[in-house]
Amino acid sequence: MELFDLTGKTALVTGGTHGLGMAIAKGLAAAGARIVINDIIPEMLEKAVAEYAREGIDVAAYLFDVCDEKVVIEAIAKIETEVAPIDILVNNAGIIKRIPFLEMEAKDFTSVVDVDLNGPFIMSRYVAEKMVERGKGGKIINMCSMMSELGRNTVSGYAAAKGGLKMLTRNLATELAKHNIQVNGIGPGYYATDQTAPIRVGGHPFNEFIINRTPAGRWGQPEELQGAAIFLASKASDFVNGHVLYVDGGILATIGKPANED
Numbered sequence: 001m002e003l004f005d006l007t008g009k010t011a012l013v014t015g016g017t018h019g020l021g022m023a024i025a026k027g028l029a030a031a032g033a034r035i036v037i038n039d040i041i042p043e044m045l046e047k048a049v050a051e052y053a054r055e056g057i058d059v060a061a062y063l064f065d066v067c068d069e070k071v072v073i074e075a076i077a078k079i080e081t082e083v084a085p086i087d088i089l090v091n092n093a094g095i096i097k098r099i100p101f102l103e104m105e106a107k108d109f110t111s112v113v114d115v116d117l118n119g120p121f122i123m124s125r126y127v128a129e130k131m132v133e134r135g136k137g138g139k140i141i142n143m144c145s146m147m148s149e150l151g152r153n154t155v156s157g158y159a160a161a162k163g164g165l166k167m168l169t170r171n172l173a174t175e176l177a178k179h180n181i182q183v184n185g186i187g188p189g190y191y192a193t194d195q196t197a198p199i200r201v202g203g204h205p206f207n208e209f210i211i212n213r214t215p216a217g218r219w220g221q222p223e224e225l226q227g228a229a230i231f232l233a234s235k236a237s238d239f240v241n242g243h244v245l246y247v248d249g250g251i252l253a254t255i256g257k258p259a260n261e262d
């Protein structure tokens, strides 16, 4: 369908070597986009290129740190020369540190804010500049979180960064709208990824918490983010700007229920 067709578009998914970023990149590829990924770990890039290739997706992979302004400027120029101009940027690279607030040192807090908030700022700043120069519009998608809205024990740096990312999304939407660049976010709920495998077992307290806390009554599958990503990357969302689309099985719609309630 033309409204969701990404043929001829190039999408850069930061940290798109596995997990949610890879699922999103595969979705954008299925809609026709040329995919570029980056990461800071060479082996992950290598493994990812092979994994994409197994599914018939030819990705271009670049090793660079989204927090290093000088390196980002060089990398964007290189991607745009070697592959194609970037039409769609997905700021997916992120980290989390689980440390109780009263035990957290400023360096840990700052390191999370650096990757999860400063990184998307730097990437958006220099990708958008090129989009504006070309005058053909563009799409920026920021990976937010339920922690863009809610607090939780041990994740003060992450919640501060993801809350900040929601506001950065709104601000960039405001400033870039006149250039036909839409800036939106995706807020994933809890997903069945490799990292969550150890706690996704029956009887595990966190597994029980997620099942009870999520109206859908289950974990999300990474592929369930693809619809939101394709929508926000395509013509279908040309008048949608500054939103965070929560793909969370309904968690943010509800206060939750006691564990023993049906």
Ligand SMILES: NC(=O)c1ccc[n+]([C@@H]2O[C@H](COP(=O)([O-])OP(=O)(O)OC[C@H]3O[C@@H](n4cnc5c(N)ncnc54)[C@H](O)[C@@H]3O)[C@@H](O)[C@H]2O)c1
Residues within 6 Å of the ligand: 014, 015, 016, 017, 018, 019, 020, 021, 038, 039, 040, 041, 044, 064, 065, 066, 067, 091, 092, 093, 094, 095, 115, 119, 143, 144, 145, 146, 187, 188, 189, 190, 191, 193, 195
């Ligand atoms: N997994 C979830 O359930 C969940 C829920 C809500 C939000 N998110 C967000 O979605 C995004 C992807 O989540 P995920 O679980 O797949 O993450 P992940 O940690 O599995 O993958 C993120 C990737 O980013 C890379 N990365 C880290 N720092 C980088 C840097 N400075 N420069 C370039 N790459 C860097 C990592 O090497 C990693 O490969 C993150 O922004 C995360 O905060 C995830």
